[in-house]
Amino acid sequence: TELRDAVEDTIERAPSPPGSDTDAQGRPALGLDYPMSPYIFIKPLSDPWGGTKLLSGRHPVKMSEPTPDDDAPDHVVHLLMQMCTSMPAALRLYGHPDLLSIAEAINGPDFVPYNDSIFVKKPGMGGSVSWHQDGATHWDHPHWYPGIHGFNFQVQVYRTTPANALWIIPGSHTEGRIDIRARVAANEGSERLPDAIPLVTEAGDVTIVNRQMLHGSFANTSPDPRVSITFGFYPQSSVLGVSGGLNISLDEKKSRKKVYDAEHIRRRSAVVQVALDARYQARPDERRYRYAPFAEVEDEYRYGPETIESVLSDYTLYDIAI
Numbered sequence: 001t002e003l004r005d006a007v008e009d010t011i012e013r014a015p016s017p018p019g020s021d022t023d024a025q026g027r028p029a030l031g032l033d034y035p036m037s038p039y040i041f042i043k044p045l046s047d048p049w050g051g052t053k054l055l056s057g058r059h060p061v062k063m064s065e066p067t068p069d070d071d072a073p074d075h076v077v078h079l080l081m082q083m084c085t086s087m088p089a090a091l092r093l094y095g096h097p098d099l100l101s102i103a104e105a106i107n108g109p110d111f112v113p114y115n116d117s118i119f120v121k122k123p124g125m126g127g128s129v130s131w132h133q134d135g136a137t138h139w140d141h142p143h144w145y146p147g148i149h150g151f152n153f154q155v156q157v158y159r160t161t162p163a164n165a166l167w168i169i170p171g172s173h174t175e176g177r178i179d180i181r182a183r184v185a186a187n188e189g190s191e192r193l194p195d196a197i198p199l200v201t202e203a204g205d206v207t208i209v210n211r212q213m214l215h216g217s218f219a220n221t222s223p224d225p226r227v228s229i230t231f232g233f234y235p236q237s238s239v240l241g242v243s244g245g246l247n248i249s250l251d252e253k254k255s256r257k258k259v260y261d262a263e264h265i266r267r268r269s270a271v272v273q274v275a276l277d278a279r280y281q282a283r284p285d286e287r288r289y290r291y292a293p294f295a296e297v298e299d300e301y302r303y304g305p306e307t308i309e310s311v312l313s314d315y316t317l318y319d320i321a322i
Contacts, residue, residue, distance in 0.1 A: 002089050003087075003089045003093060003155075003229075004227075006087040006088075006089040007080070007087070007118060007157055007227055010030060010080055010083075010087060011080070012024070012025070013030035014030070014039045014041075014077050015029035015039065016029075017074070017075065018041045018075050030086055031082070031086065034082055034085065034313075034314075034316075035313075035317050036081070036317075037081075038080055038081040038082040038083075038085075038086060039077055039079070039080065039081070040077070040079035040080075040081070041075040041078060042075065042076060042078040042127045043068075043074065043075060043076075043127075044068035044072040044076050044124075044125040044126075044127070045065055045066045045067070045068045045072075045124075045126070045128075045219040045220075046065050046127045046128070046219070047063040047127060047128040047129075047130055047219070048078065048127060049129065050062035050128070050130030051130070055132075055246065055248065056245065056246050056247045058132045058133065058134070058246070059129070059130035059132045060130075060180050060181050061130055061131055061181055061184050061191065062130065063128040063130045063131075063191050063216070063218065064191065064218075064219070065128070065219065066219050066221050068124065072124070072125055073125075076122060076126070076127070077120045077122075078119070078120060078126075078127050079119060079120065080117065080118035080120060081115075081116070081117055081118075081316060082116075082316045083116050083117075083118055083229065084116065084274075084312055084315065085308075085312045088278065090118075090229065091274070091275050091279075091312070092275065092278050092279040092282055093155060094116070094231060094271065095276040095277070095278055095279035095280075095289070097279075097287050097289035099153055099206065100272070100289045102208070103233040106147065106151060107147070107150060107233055107234060107235040107236075108235055108236065109292035109293075110236040110293050111233045111234065111235065111236065112233065112234045112235070112236050112239045112265055113231065113232070113233055113268055113269060113271065113272060113320065114150060114211075114231065114232035114234060114319070114320055114321065115231070115232070115248065115316065115319035115320070115321065116229070116230065116231035117231075118228065118229050118230065119217075119226070119227070119228040120226075120227055121164055121225065121226040121227070122220070122225055123220060123222060124220070124221060124222075124223070126219065126225075126226065127219055127220075128216070128217055128218050129216050129217045130191075131183075131184070131191065131193070131214060131215070131216040132214070132215070132216060133173075133177065133178060133211070133212050134149060134152065134211035134212070134213075134232075134246075135148070135149030135150075135211050135246075135322065136149075136245040136246035136322065137242065137243075137244060137245035137322035138238060138245075138322065139176060144176070146173050146210065147210065148212075148235070149210075149211040149212050149234070149322060150210075150211050150233055150234035150235065151209060151210050151232055151233065152230055152231065152232035153207070153230065153231055153232065154199075154206065154209065154230050155204075155205075155230075156201045156202070156203060156204065156205050156226070156227075156228055156229075157229065158203050158227055159202050159203050159224075160198070160199065160200055160224075160226050160228075161198075161200060161224055162198040163218075163220065163221070163222035163224065164217070164220045164222050164224055164225070165198040165199050165200055165201070165217065165226065166199045166207070166209070166215055166216075166217050167193075167197065167198050167199070167215060167217060167218070168196065168197060168209060168213050168214070168215040169193060169195055169196050169213065169215070170195070170197060172212070172213055172214040173210035173211075173212035173213040180214070183214075191216075191218075211232060234320070236265070239320055239322060240261075240262065240265060241261065242259065242260055242322060243258070243259050244258060244259075244260060244320065244321045244322050245321075246321035247321070248321045260320055264318055265320070266293070267315070267318040268318035268319065268320055269294070270294070270301055270307075270311045271311060271315050272291050273291055273293075273294040273298065274301050274302075274303050274307045274311050276291060277298070277301060277302050277303040278303035
């Protein structure tokens with residue numbers, strides 16, 4: 001409930017209306033001093049990315065957009081960003097020893113973080129995420145393999161149902177780059193792909209999805225909320241010296257494309273080390289994960305006012321998107 005309460009409080013602190021300096025209760029909105037707004041708004045039940053060039057055009061098909069109720073607001077929160085700054089409970093989740101051990105088992109001890117985002121699908125209002133594959137950089141790599149674009153965890157704050165869950169095409173991460181338009185066209189133009197399955201979970205469950213998996217979700221016309229805390233990791237070999245091919249600025253006129261050198265990777269990976277210490281301070285009797293890239297400098301990344309400012313205040317500027 002601690003994590004759920006933190007997320008719901010963060011949603012309530014969104015600027016209202018979007019762009020305002022205050023929330024719906026007249027309080028200062030969260031994130032006014034962040035390097036970019038931590039809130040992404042959409043129209044209720046809409047598909048904001050399908051059929052656009054946003055996110056490097058990886059969502060080529062527009063999903064159907066049901067009509068919201070007459071009393072629905074003009075905009076709803078679709079994504080929350082920069083959770084490790086705004087929510088100490090989310091930072092401690094980021095340092096979970098079991099999740100980081102899984103990341104090491106899949107990507108090696110020097111694994112590198114992607115970004116974090118929280119998908120918010122309120123009942124009768126949550127938007128869709130059109131069919132897509134996350135990876136955007138290494139499709140033609142001479143040593144391509146199914147794990148080259150890493151994976152994402154999703155921690156489910158509420159139980160999910162087929163009506164609001166993420167849907168995946170099992171095994172699609174092994175097929176290379178998929179012609180999504182052709183696949184939908186072959187299904188008589190329907191977005192309800194016949195080989196898709198929903199990731200139905202209980203509250204607190206964690207799913208792991210390869211970033212090459214074909215996946216998406218439909219507008220949430222159901223009475224049940226879905227809130228999914230999402231963060232991923234890569235093998236370092238997929239990132240170091242690589243020019244990222246995924247524009248996550250959500251502005252097709254702005255490119256955050258850059259070459260990820262060792263210093264950039266260190267700046268973003270430092271969030272993992274600070275998260276580990278934040279979790280240790282809260283749960284000193286729990287098994288502590290040791291993150292290999294910072295094993296010799298752990299004392300320099302203790303969670304406190306100094307690292308909140310030096311590491312957590314602007315870490316989204318160092319998100320790594322391939």
